[in-house]
Amino acid sequence: MEKPKVKEHHIKRSWCKGCGICVSLCPKGVLELNEEHKAVPANASQCVGCRTCERMCPDLAIAIELEQEHETTD
Amino acid sequence: MAIDQYLRKRFFPHIWCAGCGHGIVLNNMLRAVDQLQINQNEMVMVSGIGCSSRISGYVDFHSLHTLHGRALAFATGVKMSQPNLTVICPMGDGDALAIGGNHFIHACRRNMDLTAIVMNNRIYGMTGGQFSPLSGTGITATTSPQKTIDREFDIISLSLASGATFVARTTAYHYKEITNYIKEALQHPGFSVVEILSQCPTHFGRRNKQGDATEMLQRYRQNTTSIGSEAKQKNPELIERGIFRQETAPEYCAEYAELINRAQQS
Ligand SMILES: Cc1ncc(C[n+]2csc(CCOP(=O)(O)OP(=O)(O)O)c2C)c(N)n1
Ligand code: SF4
Ligand code: SF4
Ligand code: SF4
Numbered sequence: 001m002e003k004p005k006v007k008e009h010h011i012k013r014s015w016c017k018g019c020g021i022c023v024s025l026c027p028k029g030v031l032e033l034n035e036e037h038k039a040v041p042a043n044a045s046q047c048v049g050c051r052t053c054e055r056m057c058p059d060l061a062i063a064i065e066l067e068q069e070h071e072t073t074d
Numbered sequence: 075m076a077i078d079q080y081l082r083k084r085f086f087p088h089i090w091c092a093g094c095g096h097g098i099v100l101n102n103m104l105r106a107v108d109q110l111q112i113n114q115n116e117m118v119m120v121s122g123i124g125c126s127s128r129i130s131g132y133v134d135f136h137s138l139h140t141l142h143g144r145a146l147a148f149a150t151g152v153k154m155s156q157p158n159l160t161v162i163c164p165m166g167d168g169d170a171l172a173i174g175g176n177h178f179i180h181a182c183r184r185n186m187d188l189t190a191i192v193m194n195n196r197i198y199g200m201t202g203g204q205f206s207p208l209s210g211t212g213i214t215a216t217t218s219p220q221k222t223i224d225r226e227f228d229i230i231s232l233s234l235a236s237g238a239t240f241v242a243r244t245t246a247y248h249y250k251e252i253t254n255y256i257k258e259a260l261q262h263p264g265f266s267v268v269e270i271l272s273q274c275p276t277h278f279g280r281r282n283k284q285g286d287a288t289e290m291l292q293r294y295r296q297n298t299t300s301i302g303s304e305a306k307q308k309n310p311e312l313i314e315r316g317i318f319r320q321e322t323a324p325e326y327c328a329e330y331a332e333l334i335n336r337a338q339q340s
Binding site for chain 2: 017052055057
């Protein structure tokens with residue numbers, strides 16, 4: 001199976017409460033909390049598109065957009 | 075995002091604390107509704123009072139935010155009058171099984187087509203951390219500074235004994251199971267109970283030295299196992315996750331319609 005290519009990490013800054021769940025559970029260390037305690041995709045190129053962060057965010061603040069999805073919706 | 079259409083975005087960010095498991099339940103519950111393609115105008119969410127019960131304010135379904143412990147009573151009324159609607163009833167452990175315990179067992183017994191979700195954080199979150207009938211022994215709460223001596227209910231055994239026809243359990247860590255079990259429960263033609271262990275880092279976690287939200291989630295991973303697993307045989311202390319019962323029995327609204335039919339013909 002081909003690794004899904006991630007187009008963008010959409011993170012709603014005003015919804016994120018900085019709990020750190022996405023940071024700890026991301027298997028690739030993609031996410032970090034910035035100085036304002038908001039999640040940011042610091043190592044976006046490492047993302048494998050598993051969506052763990054999206055599904056485990058208690059604040060519904062993350063949406064992962066994959067390349068393929070973008071192409072099929074075009 | 076796929077689930078945005080089900081949210082009342084004007085009420086976000088929501089009121090739950092950072093790292094509260096209730097948000098993970100909401101997140102993955104909406105994915106179940108999305109995957110089943112249920113028309114949101116045919117969904118009704120009925121809740122009582124508690125942090126967990128605030129969930130009904132965030133969904134763009136028909137919603138009723140009712141009285142502490144009485145969500146199932148109101149849900150029963152809604153379903154009796156509009157049996158074609160899909161009715162989901164998320165409750166806290168206190169809401170469902172302390173003040174609402176009597177409603178809960180009788181709802182199980184009747185087998186009306188309702189989906190009950192118990193968001194079990196083993197504490198009264200909203201009122202500041204009193205122990206609940208799900209806390210179990212040895213727990214520090216505002217009402218048990220010397221630790222609890224009360225034993226806990228087992229929601230699964232209680233639901234099975236009371237007659238629920240779909241019974242499942244998972245945790246906030248196991249997000250795929252949340253979505254899958256809620257999907258099964260919503261499709262089940264009878265009374266469904268889905269227990270979801272949900273962390274309250276603010277009261278339960280802090281007072282019981284369980285660390286932050288991530289540590290509490292890791293604990294669910296370590297303390298639970300699939301039903302009948304080898305791990306369970308080796309360590310009986312593990313809490314089982316999975317579907318404990320899935321069987322059909324006469325559904326209350328269908329029986330009631332039948333009864334009306336009989337009465338009209340006699
Ligand atoms: C009739 C009545 N009794 C008591 C209360 C106070 N009260 C509000 S929420 C709550 C318990 C909350 O705990 P739980 O249902 O477990 O939900 P959580 O907040 O932990 O999600 C209580 C006792 C109330 N609102 N109404
Ligand atoms: S899980 Fe959600 S709320 Fe928590 S830090 Fe990540 S984006 Fe923010
Ligand atoms: S999709 Fe997976 S790999 Fe990518 S940031 Fe989220 S958790 Fe990490
Ligand atoms: S008090 Fe506990 S249950 Fe209530 S919102 Fe905060 S973490 Fe969640």
